[in-house]
Amino acid sequence: MSAERRLPCPYCGTEVEWRGESVLTCPSCGTAFSRQGSVGDHLMERINYEPGEVFKIFAQWALRMPETPNDFFASATISRCRLEFHPYWLYEISGVFAYTVQGGSSYVRLRPLAILPESIVPRGFAEEAGEETATAIVSVPGLRRDLESALGRLTLSPAGKVYFSYRYVQQRGGVLLNPDIPPEEADRAAERRAEEEVARRLSRRFGKQAAAKLVEKKTFERRLVHVPVYICEYVYGPRRHVFVAEAGTSRIIYAEVPKETRFRVVAGIAGAVSVAIALAVLSTIPRAPFFALTAASGLLLSGAYSIAKALGSTATVREFYAQ
Amino acid sequence: MYLSAAARPARPGLEQALTSLLYELGRRDFAELHGDRIRLDLSRKLREIGFPVEELEITVSLRCPQCAASLQLSPETVVYVCPYCGWAGDVYGRVLKILAWPPAPRSAVERLAGRLGGTLVSAELRYVPVWVAGAEGAASYRATVTYVVTRQHGKQTVSERRRMSVSGTVSAKTIEPVIARLNAEIFGAEEITEWVRSAWALSKPKELSAEEAKPLAGFILAPEIGKEGAASIVVDTIEDNLAEKAKAEARARAPGSVEDVVLNEFNPKVNVEWIHLVFVPYWYFTYRRPEGLFVGAAVGPEASSRVAEAPLSNMRRAAALAGSWALSLATGAAVESFTSVGLGELAILIFFFGLAGVYFLVRTAYKPARRVRK
DSSP states (O other), rough: OOOOEHHHHTOOEEEEEEESSSEEOOOOTTTTEEETTSSSSSOOOOOOOOHHHHHHHHHHHTSSSTTOOHHHHHHHHHHHHEEEEEEEEEEEEEEEEEEOOOOOEEEEEESSSSOOTTTOEEEEEEEEEEEEEEEEEEEEEEEEHHSSSSSGGOOOOSSSSOOOHHHHHHHTEEEEEEEEEESHHHHHHHHHHHHHHHHHHHHHHHOOOOEEEEEEEEEEEEEEEHHHHHEEEETTTTTTEEEEEEEETOOEEEEEOOOHHHHHHHHHHHHHHHHHHHHHHHHHTTTTTTHHHHHHHHHHHHHHHHHHHHHSSSEEEEEOOOO | OEEEEEEEOOTTTHHHHHHHHHHTTTOOTTOOOSHHHHHHHHHHHHHHOOOSEEEEEEEEEEEEEOOOOOEEETTTOEEEEEEEEOOOOETOOOOOEEEEOOOHHHHHOOOOHHTSSEEEEEEEEEEEEEEEEEEEEEEEEEEOOOOOEEETTTTTEEEEEEEEEEEEEEEEEEEEEEOOSSSSSTTTTTHHHHHHHHHHHHHOOOOOOHHHHGGGGGOOOOSSSHHHHHHHHHHHHHHHHHHHHHHHHHTTTOOEEEEEEEEEEEEEEEEEEEEEEEEEEEEEEEEEEEEEEEEEETTTTTTTTTEEEOOOHHHHHHHHHHHHHHHHHHHHHHHHHHTTTTTTHHHHHHHHHHHHHHHHHHHHHHHHOOEEEO
């Protein structure tokens, strides 16, 4: 029997169907809530770019890759797109972070330049430590499946976000995805990310690896942000390819780019030549085994890299780029 | 900001009720006005005063405070220039001075493409928003420097590792440019900030009148970082620079060869004296060479700061590939030689370094275009 129930929206009281989700969105007022109540302000990024505009930006950018055919910009055409609103937990965390900076060096008197006997192992300095008052803006994907994908690397800022509108999602024909990572779990992940962010800043300042721990929270503000994402298909030659872009900022999140045939042929020949030389070198094993095995390893590495470039008709892009 | 609302079913007095409620909504936050909650709240209030409505639509639009033209802005935009009347200001209607350098003519970009060995395919003029801040800062510090001194001890050379505590004050006074865009990667961003830093000292940008600003509006990339945000970035940057300076100063005070500097205490104080928003003319272009299409960017009134991608010739690619083969063979020969004389550990080291070199060379052979800067 289905565990279906209805939960009342804490803001407007609308009964919303609940099938065990971590977080629900009220279709009447846009409030995001769990069984425990509201999960914080519910915001969204608005759509500022149409799929065609984002595709044009992407196609111009893709020309920088050596694999991309020269007629890509002129010949590739966008075929269909779907719009999804992906959830992210966005935090503003401020407070006191206790940190340690790895001293890294050792101290010993009268150390001869010659290699030291093992008994005279230099003693490391005590780690430098202190406290830093800092604020970090961090985001955590709301969907587990996004964690492992390119969408999991998306970072957000609170700038430009507006209050959530379910009506807007419907008007734009988008699909709303509710988070399956509960807020409590996201809170813990956000705290870790804030500590990593502060540690990165301190590492930059001190020029050494630093570690930070949040010891006193001053602000811990959680918001749920829905980000509009286009998942599009485009056609180049006889094949269809996928690209994923953020509709608010035009950031390309993931893209498949067709490889030019000439590029693949040349890379394939280079790979075959490398492997052929490696086989020839291996024939010298009886006379010079270390030479044969070492040289063959390098040649096979070179050959494998070339063959990997030649294989597959598409290259994938996971770098963010926006106009 | 303009608000309008439409509600059904129509009833006498509904229009007046809506108008008075919209005045109240005008005090709400811009972000809030886009949400479903505001519509629900308005609908409830109408019901309370005797107007039960079935459908309610609220429209929020930004209009130029001078000519009332409707403006299409992304919510990230913090400053805009009206393309109809040239009015410039922030989203709260506060007037702002617009400073800009004149753009280089398109012919300068055509010549640049020619110098890169190609022909111009497309060129887009944009004005990149940059906050330029004049700031000064000072920091007191205490650092521990680890250094090594070497001396002769009989026949043996010994090195002595020592620590010393150093303290002092460093200061800096700089012009710091911050590109006022949030998410975008701008091709040649580094060239833009470098150019602004040097151009500011030589010839400051001109303040534009509304008439002068109007034709530029279509080319302006909307600033997405506000004054406060930019000032905070400037403070962070100067703090990092002061820390670097403190470490360099501490390093210089040690009598021997410095191994390490650790800042034990660092107390920076930064003052942003002034901050202006300037628009930097920037051409983004593509050009064609026999090897394919490449991109480039030119900054400033004379397109004097340039960055472009240029092809890696087939000869260079082939050389890198052949180099990976030669290095493989050379590494094999070295490993064989060292092993035969009993230096196995060294041979292992050479093996790994050799493979790393092979990987580097083969990657170079398939690298995208090289970057050319001037």
